Amino acid sequence: MADYASLVEPRLGNTIGRWISFGSACRPFGLVALSPDTRIDGNGDWGCGYNLADNEIVGFSHIHDWQSGGILVMPVIGDVSATAGPAGFKSPFSRDTEFCKPGYHRVHLDRYAITAELTATARVGIHRYTFPSDLPSSQPAALLIDLASQCGPCTMLSASLSQLNARTFEGHVVNGPTKRKPKPHTVHFVLTLDTDATLAPFDPSRVQARLDLGRPAAPVTIKVGVSYTSLTAARANLHTETAGKSFDVLRAEAHAEWNDALVRIVVEGGDPVRRARFYTDLYFALLGRRTVSDCTGTYIDNTGPQPLIRQIPLNAESLPRYRHFNSDAFWGAQWSLVPLWALVYPEIIDEFCHCFMDLYRNGGLIPRGPTGGNYTFVMTSAQTTPLFACALNNDLHHPANVKEVYQALRKNHFPGGLMSKAGYEHTTCQGGGIEDYIARGYIPEGLPPVAMHTNGASQTIEHAYNDWALVQLARTLGHHVDVELFTRRSRNHRNLFDPSVGFCRPRERDGSWTEPFNPLQKKGWTEANAWTFTFHSAHDIAGLIECFGSRDAFLARLETAFVLSEKQNFFAPRDHHNVVPLDFGNEPALATAHLFQLAGRPDRTQFWLRRVIDTIKAGNAPTDTWGGDEDQGIMGAWNVLVSIGLFSATGACEMPARYQLTAPFFERVTITLPAGRKLRIVASGLTPTATNYVESIMFNGAPLTALELTHADLTVGGELQVVLSPAPAGLSQRA
């Protein structure tokens, strides 16, 4: 098997540094993400973690997750105290001596002349430290453990550390609440070494401790088993995943597991840098959304007044039937993670549905961005409805009681559900505007400022799409009244379209338009503007065209959006969505290029996709970017889909889901489907120097008459023979 993992650049994009965006020593969807931290307390999340702008390492911490962090360790030489914190024990390092690939990270700590190597299993971080030989007795080696300093988004409320025997230590650390996460949660760990260590006395009210290692004759290997539920589970995780295995064996396992995951999509031909970038993108699509359940299937439920340890059902082999995950928002996942996972990693979709239904049963709502066993209510609207619609309509999830699932989803579309809650609205139900949405057909501006993202206009448009996703499921299940109700609601975005300006725009409670209006203004819009959100409703192309008055008017305005955006490199710096119509570094614009195709101009889709990719998504160096913020796999998954020429502008919700076909960037793409079936995409006529347009496609020997296939078609497998041409021809010319 070719070594795809070695092509991945895990550091890509960490010029901005974000706590959740970087992972080196970790497994796909793994709980532990062990990596060097260059800053651990800068603004909580942004700038934090591994940042390419820095040249000092403050330690190695085990969790880099959505609103979660902890267990910072640092090997040192000589009389260095843990109580000085990261500023006291940090070390310069050089990127010349750094090596970083999926599942493995090596750095040299110049201050101490220590070589640090990191690898991981799903729930265990493994360290190997090579200390200088012949240390003088006055300069012993030690491992510092800092459980007190802020570590990522959370300040640490309390912690413990105790020594069980010469080589075993255990403890816990409590991540405090944040603006985004209303409750504390606890991380438990068991740490073992392959050499004797002594825990020096420390202040238990502020656990910054030193494990003295003497003068180790050989490299020291340390294993840290982690659990969100208990010490017992941390011990079980450590034992189950690493017992009897050396650092090198575990490193090789990690590399192999990443290759096993990446090899589900083999791309060949085309530009070698783009191929490498493709695997970096795929890596990110499988990196975040981390496991929080234990190897035995226990997980923490923190939705109630007290945390509870609950149990995931076991299968016939007594293994958990699925995992639980922390997760940033599913905002924009309909155009990225959901269609990708649905096609290539359907088991992940199934696991998320199980996990989210458990949260529903525990806490009363299908969640938005759960972490530490509780809700975070990150971003807006009912983003998980499209996920479930995709899962149930495409045979990816088989609940015991589909009626219960439907009721759970439906609840989010009414007052008290997620459509009531704006960003991080933990205790009230006023910022989502659902009452206005139902009563008026749109959400006016001026919602109570109870939370973030209380923008009436963009919430209207998002609710409408999620309503449409629910319709897809209601139709399948025969809920005809709901089909009618939610179809009507799914057109509410039209109520914001002002023909006099040719945009959707914010509206007041009395029905008047919010003045003044500028299509690039921030007011009314969540991380975007009127340009982007006017073109958000890919589920209702006919309605959009109707709003604009004609297909040509619609296409002309869309073309203008791209022309203007290219001048700004299709990218808005964070919090500057007023500088560019379409930001391909952020979620809301991700389907806009495909609207051409849905409106009968596939050539313009292919043209602009190529421009966007070439502008901001082409390189594979650490300093290359995703445009903006990777957002736990969203940007990676989008690039993967676009690169292989498959996309679902409607979020893969239908039965069966619709996928749009565009020109792949590679000559051969081989996707391994469930049960070992293969889907091959073979492109002829690929040129690196110009836009490639799809001229014709044969699918399993028959010519396609449109650039679209369904999930059911694609998962049969077989071969797509794609003929490309440097100018629009054939299928790319048709409506």
Place this chain on the structure above:
Amino acid sequence: MADYASLVEPRLGNTIGRWISFGSACRPFGLVALSPDTRIDGNGDWGCGYNLADNEIVGFSHIHDWQSGGILVMPVIGDVSATAGPAGFKSPFSRDTEFCKPGYHRVHLDRYAITAELTATARVGIHRYTFPSDLPSSQPAALLIDLASQCGPCTMLSASLSQLNARTFEGHVVNGPTKRKPKPHTVHFVLTLDTDATLAPFDPSRVQARLDLGRPAAPVTIKVGVSYTSLTAARANLHTETAGKSFDVLRAEAHAEWNDALVRIVVEGGDPVRRARFYTDLYFALLGRRTVSDCTGTYIDNTGPQPLIRQIPLNAESLPRYRHFNSDAFWGAQWSLVPLWALVYPEIIDEFCHCFMDLYRNGGLIPRGPTGGNYTFVMTSAQTTPLFACALNNDLHHPANVKEVYQALRKNHFPGGLMSKAGYEHTTCQGGGIEDYIARGYIPEGLPPVAMHTNGASQTIEHAYNDWALVQLARTLGHHVDVELFTRRSRNHRNLFDPSVGFCRPRERDGSWTEPFNPLQKKGWTEANAWTFTFHSAHDIAGLIECFGSRDAFLARLETAFVLSEKQNFFAPRDHHNVVPLDFGNEPALATAHLFQLAGRPDRTQFWLRRVIDTIKAGNAPTDTWGGDEDQGIMGAWNVLVSIGLFSATGACEMPARYQLTAPFFERVTITLPAGRKLRIVASGLTPTATNYVESIMFNGAPLTALELTHADLTVGGELQVVLSPAPAGLSQRA
């Protein structure tokens, strides 16, 4: 072996009904106390639980503990819903058909014609319900489970219940915070039946559920395993304690365990009612202070920002080395539980010390009244210092690090420790007055009203005694500076003595006496008055005599206190401590009778003890009382000690502890000491019709010259031959 358990009247005193005071189906110190509830929501604690004033049963709940309750079940017939709550499913019952003995309770539910029998292991409640034979199919049997209604002191915040198979159910319920308990805590349970049952749909936001049982052909046995940590532990507790055992076997086990505990003190001769009452008293001394740890030694630590499951160290047989306990205050325990346990149940003292040191390590303070893994700060001062002083000075507890224990105790005697905290002062350190106590030698009135019991005068006197207890330990450990420091502080009660009135009295910050003064006033005193607290300081008889000017003046005032108190039957109704000088139904007066003896008049001690006992502690019917509130073994233990003629007015703190000897109420008392040694007390000349005075005592063949022996003397074992006379003679006449 004689059947002492059958002599016990568990219902005694429940005319007042208190949540923590009643236990029938339970084991000594058991976690589960399963019993019929006649009220579960009346004022939280007082009046609540099993109340002799009531004639309806609202259900059977499993936990009757300090600030803890839960898992209410009720068997019913026919179409009775759980959602109506106790008012809807309650049933009348008759005390004619009731049978209640330690470890077993049987009642007949007249509304349903169901016979309900209850027994328990330490952590499992076992029910056997005999339903009417030949139930019509329209009237099926069912078990209602109400996890939503207030159950004792706590409202229930949330709960879950789910069916695992036809005969297994599991769930949890969260006890909300109370004024007395700052945080919620969770109770987990697993319920099994010996017949198939079906869980009907219920509202998960308010768990009041119905298990349909059909028409059972035989009595139905239900086992409910309980844990404060997790479902896993609840299952382990259920399995370990009851697997394969029938109701009758478990009932017999419970009876045998109670007999094993009670038989450590065998009393013979004397009045048969008093003998029975003696075992009731002893039962109460072993009933409360309930276990909270699991059979595997896991326990919940709720002192930090999140609950943690921690592990008690295991012994060579892999069993927990001790248990953790919930506990009401140790206020007054120095005159009841501590001297009794120290002599006859020393392993309990050892376990409490371990448990309290774990709480110190977890939460930073040796606790006052822990529950649900956290502090409650019930009552005042550092009540556990005498417990530890007794344990360490009398070889009952062997900590790994005695310096750590001493530092932990000492911390409570300074600002930030328990002497800073008045009753239920969870978040501040202002109500205990320790800064004033140190600076002025007394605590003035007018402390900030941050909590309950912020009475400067009684806190001064209590702190002084606890300081004296610490001195006993400081001396043993060679902390000479502390001996001097705390000896000086232990005399601070003298600073409140006003010779012009002949009482300790409240004092102002400027040194002046608080006006007006009335020795029966409540102001300044916690649940007592100036009469009681003036005579509180048994540790400093010389100082008291000095205050009064002469021994005669002291004895005269003490005599007056008893004469006046007898007119009120030595008893103050709750919150009416302004009606009687000395209330033998409450803690602060418990050593007053023994002050005569310490001041050289043992005859008056014996005279008044007999009066008090005959007046309020003689009967053994349900409607008899302990005077006031039993307070989790305090009153029972006091009666036990007085009844066998042993007492320690200084709280058994010294090395070795001093025990005062008085006339036993029985002809023969046989105490089984550790390692099977026996201490026999054989009284000759006992008369039921008059006060008995000790004329002479031979101890192991040698005559005593004073009415006092030490813990070291007594635990050697042997025989005390006590010669009694109806008039003061011999030893009872001496100083």
